[in-house]
Amino acid sequence: MIELNPSGRQRDVLALIRERGTATRAEIQAATGLSASRVSRLTGELLSSGVIVIEERLPSGEGRPQEVLALAPRRHFVIGLDVGGLVQQVAITDLRGELLQVRSSRKALDGPRSDILDFLKELVDLVLDDTGVDAAGVLGLGVGLRAIVDPVTGIVSAGPEAPSWSPSWTNFAIRDELSALFPWKAIVVDDTVRASAVAERRMGSALGIDDFVFVLADTGIGAALMINGKPYIGPGHLAGEIGHVTIDPNGPMCGCGKRGCIEAYASSSALLLRSRQETGNTAMELEDLIVAGDSGCEPHRSILEAGGGIMGRGLAILFNLLSPRQIVLGGASSASTVYREAAMQVARQQTVGKVRDSVHIVPASGHPHTGVLGACSMVLDTLF
Ligand SMILES: [Zn+2]
Structure with missing residues (x-):
């Protein structure tokens, strides 16, 4: 059993190498403010434990390859x-x-x-x-x-x-x-x-961005509030339930037991339920709805537009409240162009003053994993 239990300073060095991919000892020294001998001792310990390895980085101009430190591939x-x-x-x-x-x-x-x-x-x-x-x-x-x-x-x-x-x-x-x-x-x-x-911050649509909101519009709707590169959960540990913000207390039933939540209009299950009811086609799948609606077929297009519009009201709340750098919108519902465009349009309409100028909504990376x-x-x- 491997125990990886790095000390506080070792963790700082590992986090830095992970964030940058590779780092020289001099770069670690500059970023952490530690002395050269301390960095040398810490990296020596990490090298002997096998967590990091030495690699070579080719210089941008002339000169010899540089010795850099990287996390060990395929070992842990x-x-x-x-x-x-x-x-x-x-x-x-x-x-x-x-x-x-x-x-x-x-x-x-x-x-x-x-x-x-x-x-x-x-x-x-x-x-x-x-x-x-x-x-x-x-x-x-x-x-x-x-x-x-x-x-x-x-x-x-x-x-x-x-x-x-x-x-x-x-x-x-x-x-x-x-x-x-x-x-x-x-x-x-x-x-x-x-x-x-x-994952969106590490490799997707929010690469390197520390302050953003990720909204998943799927069978349920939820948000992750990313602040300083980390999800904010609040003292109750449950922040981000944007899907259960009430739009109309007399609206359709939501899975949470309340009426008229954003989720009850804009989740993929809500869109599908409505289109099955309106068309009478109980075998319809979400993909069918999106293909038909995005090519202009009614009532599919109107259903996606209405659902996207309600999602847009949720996004406007997030922009007005948090003023994030951007919102990344993902999930099965957002695969529809009609839905996404309606969400963006309503989000712009319902944000206030200067906030409106900073409304920036990008689609999630679409990475399947x-x-x-x-x-x-x-x-x-x-x-x-
Ligand atoms: Zn609800």
């Missing part, structure tokens, strides 16, 4: 899970975040807790077997859940995806259960929306 690993009520993904990456393998599965996780946990264990064992990675080389597990989850206590209060789902998911202390199941100390449990936001890679990244964030 982390595993990520993206767990929805019907679809799940599992991935394994090295400390650089390089993906070794990702696998998807479709299973209704509505049975007893023991079945849910057994299934998650099977998924983890599957990627270990497939890649031949020894569990002893794994440093931690990150789990993104499509549910209302408190990342500090590791307790799911409702979900996944709907409170009407199996009662097994209500007040489920899933992190404690996973800690009993796996040998790793670093086990992180969080909302998939926040995990996706972390954002949630699961974000879950891996969250574990690395806790390690260093």
Whole structure:
């Protein structure tokens, strides 16, 4: 069993190398303010523990290649899970975040807790077997859940995806259960929306941006408020439930038990429900709705436009309240051009004064593994 338990200063050095990809000892010295001898001692310790390696960086002009330090490739690993009520993904990456393998599965996780946990264990064992990675080389597990989850206590209060789902998911202390199941100390449990936001900042549409909001408009709607490069969760640990802001108290029922939430109009489930009701085609899938609506077919186009407009009201609230650098809009609903454009138009209309000039909405990266890679990244964030 590998124990990666870096001291405070070692963590600073590792975090710096991870953030930059590579760094010379002189760059580490300049960024941390530590003495040359201290940097030399710290990097020496990290080299001998095998967490970092020496590589060569070619100079931009003439001269000899430079000796730089980088995280060791394919020596230590982390595993990520993206767990929805019907679809799940599992991935394994090295400390650089390089993906070794990702696998998807479709299973209704509505049975007893023991079945849910057994299934998650099977998924983890599957990627270990497939890649031949020894569990002893794994440093931690990150789990993104499509549910209302408190990342500090590791307790799911409702979900996944709907409170009407199996009662097994209500007040489920899933992190404690996973800690009993796996040998790793670093086990992180969080909302998939926040995990996706972390991935968007590391490699997607918010690359290198510290202050932004990621909104996932999917079967549910949630937001991750990224402040100083980290998800803000608030003292109650549950910040970001933009989907349950009320638009009309007499509006359609929402999965949360209230009426007229943004989610009840603008989630992919709400769009699909409305189009099935209006067309009478109960077999219609979201993809059919988007293809028809985006090519101008009625009533599909109007349904997407109305849903996108309500999403835009939610985005305007976020811009007025937080003045973020940008909002990254992702999720199945936002795959529709009509929906996205309606959201942008309404967000601009409903922002105030100067805020309107800074309304900047970009589509999510569209990477098929954002949630699961974000879950891996969250574990690395806790390690260093
Ligand atoms: Zn609601």
